[in-house]
Amino acid sequence: MSHTQFLDEMIREYLLYRGFGSTLKAFDAELKADKMKSFRVDKIIDQLIFFINSYDLSSLRELWGHLNRHMFSKLESNFLPMLPYVKNPEENPTFALHFTKQWQDKVLISLHNFLATIIQYMPTPTLMHYEEDVTKINKLEERNDSLKKRLALLLDKGPQASVTPCQVEHPPHLLDDFYVIAQENNLGESQARSLRNIIKNMSSSASPILGRKDVINKKRVGK
Structure with a gap:
């Protein structure tokens, strides 16, 4: 289960706890029609391949349009509008690469890596940071407990407690402007x-x- 799916289950549990039945039904319906597949790149690629192999052009265009609006909107491709007007695009230096066997074999891998990079750097809501906050709080609590135990041990030993001296480096010789002026x-x-x-x-x-x-x-x- 991915991080997003785990949060979805938490939201469903909260809606059930609050008794928001209508909201829960709408939420479940939205999850079933989720085009982003809980931001799982492998599921998105599988969905694209399924639409291509089944010749479902309308679904393919709908999914690609969703990706274009929500993920590709900041990309600039100034040369793409000229593609329908190029007589032999496979011979054009701008588009020749996209007609090679090598590019066709690697296009899915490139798309997978591209989507993974975009999802990784997308701004996330505060709710998705709860795990990071919990981990940080746990580390602080462990550090606090360790310091408390160390302090209690030092108090029990009294003045004879062996305290590790703190190594402080001597500061380098400092010269101020007045010293230079005097010289x-x-x-x-x-x-x-x-x-x-x-x-x-x-x-x-x-x-x-x-x-x-x-x-x-x-x-x-x-x-």
Whole structure:
């Protein structure tokens, strides 16, 4: 029994419990005429093959129209409207593939995979998520019980209980913007200090240019 069929049985049980007889009859009638076969891809493919083999064109077109409206409505096939107007479609590069034996052998497999992919990604109602929610709640309850037992064991042992230490990694060395600015200021100050030292040395007597000027001035004064 598929997930959808299980939900159908739950709905039938609820309708019986509430006494909704007319609603239950309408629901059963809709289930019998269900074209989607409870979203079972194998059943849909079997139904299509049955209509083809029995030459039931009206039923085939009705089922395909239902699939086209509810599942294929977002597909774009711009080249299909031109098919009736192509003289030899089997020789046309656009349609030649669909007339090969290889494509005919794989068309049912491709259709099966295509329908399975569409059904898998169809938006589902909230009611169909109940199993997922129940599983999540059960896991949370098991985790909660495990933590309660661990806490009770630690309380029973008292202060001598051996608690597994939590390994905490040391954070890496952090550098903020102010640290970078301070480093830049220090670099600027050192460069300015070096420049002042150079100027000071140039103005000292050891400088050949300035020393030569001093000698000339002394000679002039001596004269």
